[in-house]
């Protein structure tokens with residue numbers, strides 16, 4: 461087994477038998493700052509979510525099995541250098557990009573924050589440190605994928621979003637957007653990476669209102685606390701001064717609240733307990 465690397469949340473190992481081990485940690489980051497306090501059960505919830513979605517979705521995927529409460533085995537693939545984002549709502553970076561005239565949204569779209577788009581859109585990015593929005597023209601020009609591959613990624617991603625939207629809806633949530641990654645396995649485009657709260661925005665239907673920032677089901681708690689206590693500004697100021705922001709320690713009640721949200725959302729969506 462060979463250590464390959466650590467992302468924000470997971471550590472990846474090569475099992476040297478054509479598979480990879482994903483180890484999901486309890487780490488948390490917000491506003492691009494990594495915090496030192498672990499969020500209990502987070503890794504476990506992400507592991508269970510990955511297992512749940514890969515088993516539920518009717519698409520070829522890389523999932524092999526879970527091997528512990530925070531580790532899964534997947535088939536090693538050659539990853540396609542495009543992050544497949546689907547957006548069903550006018551939210552997040554879509555708003556500023558639309559304001560800047562950088563993206564066209566479907567005819568009849570309401571441009572109020574958190575409004576549902578008349579139909580979901582495929583809005584891919586590059587796969588790099590700072591994901592850069594692209595479109596079909598750019599993806600083909602840069603030879604990231606062939607035209608057939610692009611069309612396949614687009615229709616598959618929209619199809620997966622629809623399926624997940626239905627499951628979330630039945631559990632009382634709105635799936636606002638989603639990020640998927642695909643790779644090639646024996647020449648066939650296959651769903652990879654992970655699927656869980658770090659790959660999508662999900663909002664409780666109960667508190668959903670158009671025209672407002674929505675309550676997200678996990679990290680929003682930390683973001684709100686950071687903003688309310690002036691840390692978001694401190695991070696920005698530090699970056700402007702060319703320094704690395706310093707992560708404060710997170711109060712126990714915030715940690716507890718976040719932990720419960722990961723655990724509870726898994727229960728609600730999967731109908732199973734951790």
Ligand SMILES: Nc1ncnc2c1ncn2[C@@H]1O[C@H](COP(=O)(O)OP(=O)(O)OP(=O)(O)O)[C@@H](O)[C@H]1O
Nearest residue numbers: 466467468469470522534535536537539641652653
């Ligand atoms: N089946 C697979 N075979 C090979 N590589 C994979 C497979 N599934 C996912 N990957 C890749 O493994 C890497 C996992 O890294 P991870 O997501 O933990 O960190 P990251 O993408 O570098 O950073 P971030 O934490 O921001 O996501 C990604 O580059 C992903 O594309």
Ligand SMILES: [Mg+2]
Nearest residue numbers: 467468653654
């Ligand atoms: Mg990643």
